[in-house]
Amino acid sequence: MPARLADLLFCLLGLGTALAAALSLFGGPRGAGIGALADMTSPAFFPAVGAIALAVASLAIVARSFSGPAAAALENPGLRPLLILVVVFVMALLIGQIGFLETLIIGLLVLPPVFGMRDLRLILPTAATVPLAVYLLFERVLLVRFPDGVIF
Amino acid sequence: MLIEAIQHGLSVLTDPLALAAALAGLAAGIVVGALPGLTATMAVAVLAPFTFFMDATIGIPFLLGIYKGAIYGGSIPAITINTPGTAAAAATAIDGAALARKGFGRKALEMSLVASVMADLLATLVLIFVAAPLASIAIGFGSPDFTMLYLFALVMIAGVSGSSAAKGAFAVALGVLVACVGLDPMSGASRLTFGVIDLWGGISLVPLLIGMFALSEVLVQAERLGRERLNQVKVEMAVEGITRAEVRAATPTILRSSGIGAFLGALPGLGAEISCWIAYGMAKRRSMQPETFGQGSLEGVAAAEAGNNAVCPAALIPMMVFGIPGDTITAVLLGAFMAQGLLPGPLLFDQHGPVLYGFFAILLITNVMLLVFGLGAIRYLRHITAIPPGVLYPTVIALCFAGTFAVNNAVFDWWIMLVGAVLGYAMRKADVPIPPLVIAMLLTPGLESSLRQSLTLSDGSLLIFVTEPIAATLLVVIAAIICLLGWQSLTTQRPSTNQQGI
Numbered sequence: 001m002p003a004r005l006a007d008l009l010f011c012l013l014g015l016g017t018a019l020a021a022a023l024s025l026f027g028g029p030r031g032a033g034i035g036a037l038a039d040m041t042s043p044a045f046f047p048a049v050g051a052i053a054l055a056v057a058s059l060a061i062v063a064r065s066f067s068g069p070a071a072a073a074l075e076n077p078g079l080r081p082l083l084i085l086v087v088v089f090v091m092a093l094l095i096g097q098i099g100f101l102e103t104l105i106i107g108l109l110v111l112p113p114v115f116g117m118r119d120l121r122l123i124l125p126t127a128a129t130v131p132l133a134v135y136l137l138f139e140r141v142l143l144v145r146f147p148d149g150v151i152f
Numbered sequence: 153m154l155i156e157a158i159q160h161g162l163s164v165l166t167d168p169l170a171l172a173a174a175l176a177g178l179a180a181g182i183v184v185g186a187l188p189g190l191t192a193t194m195a196v197a198v199l200a201p202f203t204f205f206m207d208a209t210i211g212i213p214f215l216l217g218i219y220k221g222a223i224y225g226g227s228i229p230a231i232t233i234n235t236p237g238t239a240a241a242a243a244t245a246i247d248g249a250a251l252a253r254k255g256f257g258r259k260a261l262e263m264s265l266v267a268s269v270m271a272d273l274l275a276t277l278v279l280i281f282v283a284a285p286l287a288s289i290a291i292g293f294g295s296p297d298f299t300m301l302y303l304f305a306l307v308m309i310a311g312v313s314g315s316s317a318a319k320g321a322f323a324v325a326l327g328v329l330v331a332c333v334g335l336d337p338m339s340g341a342s343r344l345t346f347g348v349i350d351l352w353g354g355i356s357l358v359p360l361l362i363g364m365f366a367l368s369e370v371l372v373q374a375e376r377l378g379r380e381r382l383n384q385v386k387v388e389m390a391v392e393g394i395t396r397a398e399v400r401a402a403t404p405t406i407l408r409s410s411g412i413g414a415f416l417g418a419l420p421g422l423g424a425e426i427s428c429w430i431a432y433g434m435a436k437r438r439s440m441q442p443e444t445f446g447q448g449s450l451e452g453v454a455a456a457e458a459g460n461n462a463v464c465p466a467a468l469i470p471m472m473v474f475g476i477p478g479d480t481i482t483a484v485l486l487g488a489f490m491a492q493g494l495l496p497g498p499l500l501f502d503q504h505g506p507v508l509y510g511f512f513a514i515l516l517i518t519n520v521m522l523l524v525f526g527l528g529a530i531r532y533l534r535h536i537t538a539i540p541p542g543v544l545y546p547t548v549i550a551l552c553f554a555g556t557f558a559v560n561n562a563v564f565d566w567w568i569m570l571v572g573a574v575l576g577y578a579m580r581k582a583d584v585p586i587p588p589l590v591i592a593m594l595l596t597p598g599l600e601s602s603l604r605q606s607l608t609l610s611d612g613s614l615l616i617f618v619t620e621p622i623a624a625t626l627l628v629v630i631a632a633i634i635c636l637l638g639w640q641s642l643t644t645q646r647p648s649t650n651q652q653g654i
Binding site for chain 1: 202205316318319321322324325326328329332336338339341343344345346367370371372374375377540541542543545546547549550551553554557558561563566567570573574577578581582583584596600603604607608612
């Protein structure tokens with residue numbers, strides 16, 4: 001991806017976040033109104049300043065990116081980070097349904113191949129021992145109550 | 153009072169639990185630091201939730217041990233496989249790996265250890281002798297002074313982090329917004345919650361940090377897999393280690409680099425990854441044999457390692473005295489201190505002086521531990537780098553899930569962690585620095601409260617920031633820094649950093 005495109009995307013992210021913050025602060029029937037900007041002790045003042053600074057910084061990033069020589073293109077991330085994010089997202093969803101330990105076991109069976117490991121003699125012991133060790137350490141030693149699962 | 157505090161500090165040296173916690177933290181830190189791709193920040197962020205279940209006198213030494221161990225541990229893969237375990241060890245890799253290729257890997261590893269220990273010891277003494285007197289001065293600071301101090305820290309961190317001030321300012325502004333999410337502490341008004349009740353309590357710091365530093369690092373490392381091949385250099389342990397003469401010859405360099413590291417560490421935003429390069433460059437300029445730098449110079453290894461290790465204790469000075477973290481690791485430590493009921497700031501020494509001196513004693517004793525443990529374990533530590541990524545990174549992900557939930561026992565924190573991971577990964581890719589976001593998030597509540605107090609005191613007049621001498625001086629310094637940064641950004645192009653972890 002060209003560096004300028006990445007800068008442009010970040011600028012849009014910043015402007016979008018700033019706009020959402022402004023709408024949340026000043027818009028709607030319960031909004032503080034734009035007059036809150038004049039009162040530095042108002043609860044809306046600080047987030048409003050943050051939103052304005054974010055919008056200005058976003059525009060400055062793009063202005064600087066397009067005014068100078070183009071920076072080197074960003075390396076193509078490939079599919080692996082996206083796959084990991086999907087697995088982690090599914091794990092977060094599954095924990096509430098089937099429980100913490102079960103989800104970790106599934107996660108540790110699925111993740112090693114994503115990291116390029118195909119050897120089942122390593123994957124299976126890892127998936128069996130790591131989740132159990134983490135579970136016992138937190139639940140039994142540190143007394144953290146994880147969401148209950150279908151088995152544990 | 154001071155004598156009592158020091159006596160308590162010394163009594164900690166005989167507390168076996170505190171010592172065991174420090175040693176365990178040191179060992180965990182070295183192991184994590186030695187694993188390429190696992191940063192010191194990641195180590196502290198992932199393991200910090202463990203300490204919430206411990207007494208402060210055990211939990212904080214554990215975290216301090218991790219901090220020290222991880223910074224040193226980063227030098228092991230830098231020397232053995234020419235891949236810095238942490239960004240702070242990048243300069244070590246130049247001469248360390250060159251020495252290993254020549255068959256002097258053991259000398260490089262031992263010099264790295266000796267320089268780390270000496271620098272850490274000196275910087276710890278600076279911390280001990282500077283922090284308490286500075287805190288007694290800081291007690292006299294009023295809310296206008298603190299307002300300007302927080303602003304100074306934010307301007308510094310925005311200005312010096314990353315490849316451009318605009319990107320630093322972007323991260324700071326985003327951090328300010330993130331910090332404002334939740335109920336306003338003074339009026340109770342809901343801010344930026346978008347109707348989500350889980351956000352009323354604000355965005356939990358540790359889950360966000362775990363996402364931004366640990367999970368996003370896993371994503372970055374996953375991307376690199378297959379693209380970069382590790383070239384393990386066999387480190388021959390049968391050859392002679394460093395001699396006393398070599399240590400003596402490197403001592404002036406170590407002392408100079410320690411001074412540089414301690415000074416830069418005490419300033420917000422300038423962490424170990426910057427000081428190692430400055431110390432290395434300075435050592436090369438002052439060396440009698442500058443041509444050996446880059447070809448395998450023990451002096452180069454000593455300079456880089458002393459430069460990055462001296463930062464650790466020094467970065468605790470602004471954190472403990474003003475509640476301003478110097479870098480991302482001290483930002484996580486700040487969170488851990490607060491979770492233990494130790495509120496960093498000028499009153500910390502007044503209220504918890506004996507505990508703090510206990511921590512200082514632990515910092516000193518961990519240096520001895522690091523030397524003894526390191527010398528004995530070097531021959532085994534170099535094998536840590538052989539752990540397959542398919543085992544390592546899924547284990548880190550499992551710990552991220554457990555650690556995140558342990559903070560508040562809240563399922564919602566997993567979603568905060570995931571958002572943090574995506575945001576952290578995107579910021580790394582676009583070369584937007586992460587530390588300013590985290591530090592802004594930590595400083596914003598203090599800045600907001602001191603600004604409101606100042607304006608209440610002055611009946612809404614901004615003149616209070618000009619009439620108070622300390623605040624006025626800081627205001628001038630802030631204005632000067634902004635002008636300098638503006639001038640620099642118009643005239644020069646900074647190189648891309650793309651090194652977010654320490």
